[in-house]
Ligand code: HEM
Ligand code: HEM
């Protein structure tokens with residue numbers, strides 16, 4: 001690392017790891033409930049477990065993005081962070097809000113809208129917190145000597161993510177309009193501005209890890225995020241097929257959302273091409289593995305499994321079934337969980353000065369978690385397709401079908417166990433790095449001390 | 455090939471154009487949704503029901519308009535599917551209605567809250583969702599390949615709807631949707647398996663006769679039990 005203030009990223013990453021671990025616990029609670037083992041129902045009913053599982057996911061990803069920004073922006077802007085103190089305050093406040101929200105969910109206090117469950121007063125605190133973060137990063141950029149495309153795309157993604165949180169706070173008596181604006185957050189985040197964040201981080205990693213010329217990498221970044229918005233904005237229409245909005249959304253949403261995988265396909269080809277072209281052999285191989293893995297798995301989870309149910313005639317039957325959960329898991333994992341793990345794999349040795357990049361542990365973590373997640377996706381797919389056939393096509397009753405597919409949730413739990421082993425290995429490797437250290441400042445990318453230091 | 459500045463223009467230009475298109479469609483949607491959703495029917499009762507829906511995060515288990523979680527049934531057409539009497543009884547004590555099965559939280563709603571929640575779901579059921587949920591396309595083919603059950607043609611006394619029997623069981627060819635999962639049989643030919651005294655004992659307290667049954671003990675008076683038993687055993691004559 002180049003600047004002492006980058007160290008703050010470590011604490012964002014470490015907090016993200018803790019929330020991630022907790023997310024998995026609640027995932028298991030739901031998996032067991034689906035198999036009929038609902039012993040915790042009285043204390044943690046399914047809706048509580050679900051709100052905790054998905055909110056922790058979003059929280060740890062946001063912490064990962066913030067950590068990534070605190071690590072990347074000072075280096076790209078070529079100056080220390082504007083205020084390290086503000087960064088710490090903002091981290092602690094974010095965690096406090098998150099923990100409060102989770103406690104609230106156990107007390108039946110929430111807003112009751114999928115993914116946006118957090119109680120209204122906490123919404124305002126989230127907004128203030130994110131503004132503090134944006135201010136800190138923005139001031140750093142302005143103070144710095146240079147504006148790179150990478151940092152601008154990353155900043156733009158973070159800025160619009162904050163802006164798009166606001167429509168989710170409008171309330172309506174009409175369920176249809178409520179749902180309409182809920183998607184401005186949920187869809188325009190994951191299929192819009194978050195892709196900018198992902199693209200920005202990926203671009204940074206490719207520049208660092210492959211040594212390909214920045215101009216070339218950044219040119220393609222523009223094209224890919226261009227494709228994202230070209231398809232993703234009107235692609236929002238794929239959520240407006242069947243919620244009481246006009247029929248033209250079937251055409252608009254159908255066409256544009258079918259183009260969305262292009263951006264993910266572009267991302268995958270881009271990453272693979274740059275890695276192949278790159279002359280530099282960076283010793284941190286595992287960071288490159290995570291980066292390429294992210295580009296590929298997002299293409300599968302978001303692109304391929306997304307288009308599989310985005311056509312209106314298909315979505316008529318899959319809408320609101322476990323098929324959606326299948327896609328949701330692999331998409332979130334491939335695109336956003338993996339990019340956060342990739343930047344961690346890259347940054348940890350630089351933050352702490354400990355070069356644990358070629359340990360077998362790190363390789364095992366990558367493969368075990370990815371194979372586990374693929375198995376989980378398969379289990380959700382079989383359960384989902386069976387549900388669609390029996391319930392939506394043959395007209396069997398919901399609960400009767402649920403009993404038929406219980407065994408696929410045993411499969412889900414097995415896949416999830418393998419996945420969890422992978423994540424535990426990743427976390428163990430994370431802990432082995434130790435704390436960030438001032439001695440790591442100035443170490444170049446190869447991890448060897450610069451002459452100035454020795 | 456594009457230069458970097460051309461790529462930048464592609465990104466910024468595309469974003470501008472498609473954002474503008476999206477905003478214009480949003481404005482048009484605002485204009486059309488009130489008619490499509492019958493917004494005029496959103497009475498204070500419906501609005502109140504929606505708040506009950508949100509305050510308890512019902513969407514954390516169920517889907518509505520196909521949005522939500524996958525642990526409990528889709529509720530858009532639930533009023534049509536189950537009928538109000540069944541829903542009233544169910545919301546009073548959900549677990550009692552599906553004993554030994556997947557559980558729903560008992561929120562201890564009062565009668566007014568239950569009516570509000572049902573009003574909200576009824577409004578949802580009338581929104582024009584462009585054809586969602588589709589009628590199961592294979593259901594007719596399935597029915598054609600199974601033998602037709604005995605169906606009485608006698609008029610059905612109102613008590614069977616009022617006490618929600620027909621929520622789970624079919625009778626006279628109607629009802630029964632809620633009971634398919636539980637294996638609740640049609641009531642038309644019960645007389646073949648049970649005499650009048652056995653019907654009385656069963657209807658009064660099913661778990662007493664068969665502890666692992668999925669049929670709940672319903673709040674029936676002895677007169678109502680007799681009325682039910684009289685009718686069902688009369689079907690054999
Ligand atoms: C990384 C990007 C993506 C992530 C994280 C993601 C995640 C999700 C999640 C969590 C849902 C459920 C949302 C809810 O019901 O509230 C969903 C729904 C959906 N996604 Fe994605 N998605 C991504 C990309 C895509 C792409 C590129 C497509 C299309 C090609 C797509 C198509 C769909 C469709 C059609 C639904 C609605 C399913 C239904 O009707 O139940 N997604 N996505
Ligand atoms: C131990 C591993 C995990 C298990 C057992 C698990 C299980 C589940 C279950 C049972 C659901 C609820 C489906 C329903 O509503 O019935 C769910 C929802 C969800 N989980 Fe997981 N999960 C795990 C890990 C993850 C990970 C790692 C991610 C993200 C990278 C994730 C993202 C999601 C999302 C986005 C939803 C909402 C899906 C939707 O609404 O369509 N889960 N999970």
Ligand SMILES: [Fe+2]
Nearest residue numbers: 187191236238
């Ligand atoms: Fe979407």
